[in-house]
Amino acid sequence: MAAAKEIPYKIYLKESEMPETWYNVRADMKNKPAPLLNPGTHEPMKAEELAPVFCEELIAQELDNETRNVPIPQEILDFYKMYRPSPLVRAYCLEEKLGTPAKIYYKFEGNNTSGSHKLNSAIAQAYYAKNQGLKGVTTETGAGQWGTALSMACAYLGLDCKVYMVKVSYEQKPFRREVMRTYGASVTPSPSMETNIGREINARFPGTTGSLGCAISEAVEVAVGTPGYRYVLGSVLNQVLLHQSVIGLEAKAALDKYGIVPDVIIGCAGGGSNLGGLISPFMGEKLRGERDYRIVAVEPASCPSFTRGRFAYDFCDTGKVCPLAKMYTLGSGFIPAPNHAGGLRYHGMSSILSQLYHDGYMEAISVPQTAVFEAAEYFARCEGILPAPESSHAIRAAIDEAVKCRETGKEETILFGLTGTGYFDMVAYEKFHDGKMTDYIPTDEELAKSFEGLPKIG
Secondary structure, eight states: OOSOOOSOSEEOOOGGGSOSEEEOGGGGOSSOOOOOBOTTTOSBOOHHHHTTTSOHHHHHHHHOSSOSEEEOOHHHHHHHTTTOSOOEEEOHHHHHHHTOSOEEEEEEOOOSTTOBTTHHHHHHHHHHHHHTTOSEEEEEESSSHHHHHHHHHHHHHTOEEEEEEEHHHHHHOHHHHHHHHHTTOEEEEESOSSSHHHHHHHHHSTTOOOOHHHHHHHHHHHHHHSTTEEEOOSSSSHHHHHHHHHHHHHHHHHHHHTTOOOSEEEEEOSSSHHHHHHHHHHHHHHHTTSOOOEEEEEEETTSOHHHHOEEEEEESSTTSOSOEEEEEESOTTOOOOTTOOSSOOOSBOOHHHHHHHHTTSOEEEEEOHHHHHHHHHHHHHHHSOOBOHHHHHHHHHHHHHHHHHHHHTOOOEEEEEEOBBOTTOHHHHHHHHTTOOOOOOOOHHHHHHHHTTSOOOO
């Protein structure tokens, strides 16, 4: 090994060192995220208006822009201890193979049956639903990680779980679907013929392969129309980024133990849960003027909300029944191409991350999916982990950054988020290996047509 391993391959925190509070980055933002708006009146949504859709405590977290540290209930901490703290890994093998002077670290969130970071918020949202005395919850899922995580959390707490899975993923990832069913969830391909919105979308777009926006609309319709149920979401919302801050808090604590300060922090970006969770405490330092970091969001070129979207109020769902959120968006009617292999297929981005990006606190790049899978394969051969396609966007950017360091001789410390494993994504890997994967990138004309549907707000 070329480098002296003064730092362990894996840095583990003790259970006693786990964070006991979530960090709310909004408390340190000078420009707060714009409020959710009522789609009918265009006035800021009040808690009582959100109550038919979301759990009461989650609404409070969603609307709280001031509380910096939110205590994690003991029951959630106890559940976390089944798979947390997750390791911070020094990628020695990847560094050596690249011949780079850069030091590369990744926070690995795949050490649980759901295979991803999504369980961090799933157990929190299920816990609050259970505490409210609800019978069950509804949700959407894209690639399947969120649906899998929520089905696990609901099984643990004895809640019913109804999942609307984007149709193309439902068909491409039958094993992910079966894991959800193993944990007791019902899984329906979306758009379906079971809901009013599903039937309408199928009529408007015959043969559509679906989108997260479609699945959200269906899940919300069922939640609102079924007594004892509420809707929960795996990304985008403020509450989700709050729960996922456990990722960044653990990563920072592990780095601090060895006096390591990252120069560049990289995360994949779809709706924002992974990226927001990883960067939160580092962004907090940046916002407070305590330390500077370069923070990079990496999104798919086939669904480029940051890099080609509009910063505007938009519907959170295709059926236009959800509140309006101000975010970087491609338009609520945008549906990614069927050859889009992973998750990261939401038409918009977290309002928190959108505001931070708009204010210049972070940057964003988009990458085509064949380059993403090239990086995934390279990483798997070096580090021994088969990465999820979503995470591999961050891997692609981290490798490119490390190669730049090799060319310039600059010794950077790179941190990226490895959201989970790709063992349920083998159809996508098969297409890549067989040369059947293509790089679809929406045209300016396609995006312009989608932007026409943006609501006219003030």
